[in-house]
Each structure stands twice: as structure tokens, then as C-alpha cells.
Amino acid sequence: MDELRAKCPWGKEQTFDSLRYLTIEETYELSDSIIKKNYMDVCKELGDLLLHIVFYAKIGEEENLFNIEIVIERLCEKLVHRHPHVFGDIHVDSVDEVKKNWEKIKLKGESKSVLGGVPNSLPAMVKAYRIQEKARGVGFDWDNTEQVWEKVQEELAEFNREKNQNSEKMEDEFGDILFALINYARFMNINPEDALEKTNRKFIQRFNFIEQKTKELGKPLSEMDLDEMEALWQQAKKE
Secondary structure (H helix, E strand, O other): OHHHHHHHHHHHHHOOOHHHHHHHHHHHHHHHHHHHHOOHHHHHHHHHHHHHHHHHHHHHHHOOOHHHHHHHHHHHHHHHHHHHHHHOOOOOOHHHHHHHHHHHHHHHOOOOOOOOOOOOOOHHHHHHHHHHHHHHHHHOOOOHHHHHHHHHHHHOOOOOOOOOOHHHHHHHHHHHHHHHHHHHHHHOOHHHHHHHHHHHHHHHHHHHHHHHHHHOOOOHHHOOOOOHHHHHHHHHHHO
């Protein structure tokens, strides 16, 4: 990194701001590799992320803000502080207890609010999931799955009452449905972001199959009726 900053024209120009969006891109590439279970790519993407960490630390050192040693030292301090059940004398019996202790420790320290640690820029679905997890950490949660499903049904009913009447109210109620469904997924130990991404990929794969079949048939997709496309869709599902 020292060589890169000294000798590479691109490397010399990088700042915290210029690297930020590239780091986000690398994180999504890592996410893709994990979903695909391509672990050699996971290894590669971890290296790319590590490059960014070293890069930020180098810039921090140049600006007399921090260096890589301070980054690692503070991480170690945080790990010890937030895991008294490992490095102290606190006893826990479950993951839920660990999470509750974690939130209590954070409220005593750097966080002034339970939800203060949820980044504003997170994608909405991931953000909702993290909000719900953090609220659960302090005991603000449903007792069982049936209650959550009843909430989903309640929100659906409210949406239906507003349907085709007030577009702004419909949007609000639809957001409530999504939030309730994410909550239900959490209770079922399903990560909704992963589930939706897998469905996205499945749809793309099947739609690509339809496009390929239309080329083989010599008939443009735009000239097919819905029944013809549905028949190809069902074939794609089977294959």
C-alpha cells in the first residue's frame, strides 16, 4: 500500500469519499459469491475488501487520524467488551441472551438509542430486519409465530380497505405488509433479503430460458401471447 500510494497515479488520488462506493460494490460482490456458494470467489472478494480496509487505514495514517494498528486494537477492545460471556464472568445459555446482553452493553456505551446503530443508508429490507432484531434485543417483540402471522393478516386487511381509494395511504399500508412479512420471516429463521434474492435469480434464469426457446422457435417474445409464454415458463420450471 505504501508503494501504491507513492507510485500509482490512481492510488495517489484516492480518498475516503472516492473509495466509499467502491467498497459498497465489493461488499455486494462478496454477497453474490456467498449466495452462489462459490467459495473460491468468496476468498477473492474477501481479499478485495481487505485491500479497502488497508487503503482506508493508510489514508487515515497520512492524515494523522488513525492507522491500521489502532483499527485492530479498537476491534479487539470491542470484542472483549461486548463478549463478557467469553472474556468475563457472565453466563449465557442461548444466542438470544448474547444479543440482549450485546444491546445492553451498547446502550451503556456508544449508542444512545437501541436503533441508533442501524445505518440510514441500508437497503430498506435489510434495514427493517436489523431494526426488528435490535428491538428484540431489548425484549420488544412478539411472543410467538402465530401472533406475527395474525399481524400480517391484519395489515393485508387494512391494505384491502384502502385499495383504490387513497394512493398515499395504500403505499403506507403496503409498507406495513412488507414490514410484517419481514418480521414473520425472522420468526421462521428465514433471511428475507437472501430469500428474495434467490427468487430474483430463479426468475432471471427461467425468463432467460423463455427467451432462448423463443429464439429456437423463431418467434419474437413480443409476438407471443400470455398462454404461450406461460407454457414455456412451466417448461422452464421443470427443467
